[in-house]
Amino acid sequence: MTRPRIRWHIPVFLAPAVVIYTAVMIFPLVNTLRLALFSKIDQERVFVGLDNFRTLFFDPIWSEQFWNALGNNFWFFLIHMLVQNPIGIVLAAILSHPRLRFSALYRSAIFVPTILSFVIVGFAWKLILSPIWGIAPSMLDAVGLKSLFAPWLGKEEYALTTLALISVWQFVGIPMMLIYAALLSIPDEVIEAGEVDGITGMAAFWKIKLPLILPSIGIISILTFVGNFNAFDLIYASQGALAGPDYSTDILGTFMYRTFFGFQLQLGDPHMGSAIASAMFAIILVGVCLYLYGVQSRMRRYQL
Amino acid sequence: MNKARTNPLNTFAMHGALIFYTLIALFPVFVILINSFKTRKAIFKEPLALPDTESFSLIGYQTVLKQGDFFLYFQNSMIVTVASLFLILLFGAMAAYALSEYRFRGSKLLGLYLALGIMIPIRIGTVAILDLMVSTGLVNTLWALILVYTAQGLPLAVFILSEFMRQVSDDLKNAGRIDGLSEYTIFFRLVLPLVRPAMATVAVFNMIPIWNDLWFPLILAPTEATKTLTLGSQVFIGQFVTDWNAVLSALSFAILPVLALYVIFSRQLIRGITSGAVK
């Protein structure tokens, strides 16, 4: 009998966000997936089905680049997982020590690289590692390791790893902060109970803290995954769109940029660019789903 | 201090490790900054020395100011960042309020729809975004960037803000209703002031990636008039690769505003991250 009033304020509150999000994010995303199914033949847009993907995966010219970029991308991700996250966890573990002085100062300083743009980071390291300037060789010389120096960014076999390490240097602050927060949320009583039971120092870390921060480590892993498979800026800023030397630092982001806009003699191809974007989308989606269903749902969250 | 529980050797090792890593983190920034104030000769002869009266030089900064329109770039970055943050916060907070305050059909689904964008990077849609901007005539305007960053920032903003808005007491909002405030007044006058700390967190989270982005300025607004500081310094450095003074000064120019903002907001940022807002 009482008709509920129409609550106009609800659509008013929702509309701006939903409209902008849909128009600028979701619609282009869907449209990009759609564009990947077309091609330009004689100035006309023609539906070609999965042809672009066939070209991407099996045409020798394209597939060589694609698998190279994908492989590089996985290597890039692997280095982050193996270097960035362990360093972040160690730093957080030290910083969360309850009786450590200056911890806020250390935290802020270690986070500085994270706030810098890729352009700054890329060039700064390029200069420092440059054999012309010689900061890196002379510093290695000071500790007697000059023979180890090589123009790392210029050598095919080292360039990608070097860039990954630069990226690690830049972003180590993020896992550090997230783990630090997780460690702080462990109640002191739990740690003290362990202490009374004789579980101290490293044992306390392995047996009490680590199991409790596993969910945070899971989140950091998936954030790293999405961030890495979406990366572009650092490589573009320091190595250019060609991701030299000889494509050895090419990842999906730079590959898509080059394909979409063209470079040197090759013309830009939005449809192949879309196909690469769709592949990236699929990879990220698979990664996120694996995480959500495979890892997160199985991980025990402890009530703290 | 409790002696029985503190091992001086451990404390020493902890500080040692942290100081070592802090040096690694700050060293490149330090090298760039000090060398930007030196003559070309001094840069190469003694790259690690602080500038002194003999080696001090502002030649690099003079080149930068003469050759590049850095104040315009800076202004563009400022406009884009501030406008995007404003829209993210306003629209994000409005949507978060609707989702957290009202029960209506499809609210769960809508929340899920908006949350999709947290995990999927907006760059995937670049090809179609460029199409869209070209067809609406927004390409090469700052609006293109503002819209993209707003869309990119909204999902996480809605997510974080609705978590916080759920904590605002229902009694308070109901007291407002009984006092005759409209739903809009309740939102703007009662709820928004109470979630200000969360808004600051969202702002700081979004500020850095927007300010530092290279991809969208490069693709959507690369003209001289719309270059952001990040793109501007990238292009400038590319042109002046061999002029070390100019490159180092341009890098310092790009570092300083971010560093200044960081010094101002670092407490907010770190509190935001550690408050578990990104769980």
Added chain:
Amino acid sequence: MTALTLTNVNKSFGAVHVLKDISLTVEDGEFVVFVGPSGCGKSTLLRVIAGLEDATSGEIRIAGEQVNLTPPSKRGIAMVFQSYALYPHLSVRKNMSLALRQEGQPKDVIEQRVANAARMLNLDPYLDRYPSELSGGQRQRVAIGRAIVREPKIFLFDEPLSNLDAALRMNTRIEIANLHRQLSASMIYVTHDQTEAMTLADKIVVLRDGRVEQIGSPMELYNNPANQFVAGFLGSPSMNFFPAGLVNEGDDRTMGVRPEDLFLSDDGPLLAQVIHVEHLGGDTNVIANVQSHQVTARLFGQHSIEAGQSLRLGFSAQKTFHFDADGLPAA
């Protein structure tokens, strides 16, 4: 005149039926208390009256006018919330005057009413402070002041004392009772504390599982409970229930005796094993087992009884209640 009439009010949240066919009236100037265990729907009922929730069906009339579709601010009600719900960013004065300014009342009226309310509640020295600078009791008074200035037809109180400590609760209870006398306004007060209900109410509405169990004056309910639930809910310590068979062989009803009606008696019908004794000074509460049934006896004055001893308890037959298996009175 009738301040409030509810007719067959129902409220469902999805499939959950929270209020079931509630009908009641509140007369002008009456102090009505809704009481019941948590989850009984008393707060929801108050929110339906306030207009914060829509009734699923049924009719709500305030001062004779149907208000089902009237927004809360137009219903002529004012509400005092459990958490006080003061606007944290407004001073006490602004907190109290916001609703009036929203209504567009002239300045001098607003000032006058705020001054009156502040005087009545001893809030004068605090008018320019912010809620965070006040103690719990002062915040409570501001919340009440905010209601008073609106000169509502009905005051609604949602468990207003539950956030106060015991001493303050007693004082504020007396203050609210005084206020009711001074304003002679209609008030509806929700609580789960039967002491508050007994001490404040002209009329008590006992609710359980969204249904009205009984309506009446405190003494009516105390002396003539409509069922075993009401009998057990009102009174502290609560009424003892045990099988009447313990006293009269073959009686299958449940017998109820209030703790204060039990007394020590050498030939009493109940042989009790004392498990615990609470010495309150003025009273002594004896908790004891009669076979496997726990009973509480409230004895006036001080007694030297110890746990472990056994004693005999008696009661007068006029002071007993009997209930059948459904909890209904059975003579």
